[in-house]
Amino acid sequence: MTVGTIRPGGRTARIRAAVLRAAADALVEHGFDRLDLADVARRAEVGKTTVYRRWGTAAGLVADLLEDMAEQSSPRTDTGSLAEDLRANAELVQRTLTDPRQGALFRAVIVAATCDSRAAEALHRFYAVRIAEWAPCVEQAVQREEVPPGTDAAEVIRAVSAPLYYRLLISGDPVDPATAERAAAAAVAAARAGVYIR
Amino acid sequence: MTVGTIRPGGRTARIRAAVLRAAADALVEHGFDRLDLADVARRAEVGKTTVYRRWGTAAGLVADLLEDMAEQSSPRTDTGSLAEDLRANAELVQRTLTDPRQGALFRAVIVAATCDSRAAEALHRFYAVRIAEWAPCVEQAVQREEVPPGTDAAEVIRAVSAPLYYRLLISGDPVDPATAERAAAAAVAAARAGVYIR
DNA sequence: GCCTTAATGAAACTGGAGTTCCGTTATGAC
């Protein structure tokens, strides 16, 4: 139990990095439902016993991958205009979701999160970090009086992403740049109207 | 191949109904990733060979279940006010997603859709039907000049649901009535601002 | 009501995901 915590040095860390990279590759190629831990072990050039012992299940492996992903932060923009900032955010999300590798990876981890509570918690932490990273855009817009005081910054950021994920996972409509632009514009319009006041 | 098309009468239809009901029950209890076709067969009091022969895989079974679900339509409201209609729609979706049975079922079929292309097509058809069912609310609002001419009705309906599904699947935040109300209000504000003009 | 055969179902079979066992490697405290 809790393998890799007493001697986390050299080999253990190297194996974790190799396995997480291999897991991401496998998720991109086959998706979460066809994730084979023996295949991941082969790709990482590691014994499959090691993968089963340290991560237990496919969902456990994805949960760890998500914690690793949460640590790599991507910086937000700061254009001085809420509409421009949210548009940049929407375009970033749009490009991520339509990128062959990133898009497939995100779909896979979202599936994992709906199947396993630890993966779900890791996914929620991941998005909490991303949302918190972009929230200052809205807070600054409040101070510039672009949107009403008391506007829930996190809720505005969520509102930008929501239509893109809805198309990706639910309706199957294309996640194109026009959709991103509309999502950002809608969030700005609603925020200005005071919809997101706490 | 294509079993049940030459003699679709009595027994074949009865078995389909029993298996789909059993599949829904199993999906609610265990989720898509732990859906066992032998278990479904047992619940439906049907041979597991039959389930494997007619539906092949768990995803194929879900695809058929979704086609069955798409046929059962739920009527929209018509209050004479876009804000009220969209609010009713948001509350309907909110109640559906938080209902123990319906919520679990929807999560399961969404997962299935991200794992299998036939299930994905069935899910997209299902939502296309639901969205088309509610689009007249927006079209009538256009005629009442509540929102600008050329407003994309389907896109407004999608905008209402998107934040609810985003919370359910991505951020993990609660899908509560307040969120539903905000989602409807945001869609109205954005539509009035002309964001959804084609 | 009769007959052809579509469709079902019980039982035996198979393959591979996940586990167990135990010898080997290399971490990190001294």
Next chain:
DNA sequence: GTCATAACGGAACTCCAGTTTCATTAAGGC
């Protein structure tokens, strides 16, 4: 450098989801 043991890895094993086989049931055309 030395040593105790944390962590790894190959091989054999287990178990069950999914397949195959073939006898039984009943749909639907006449």
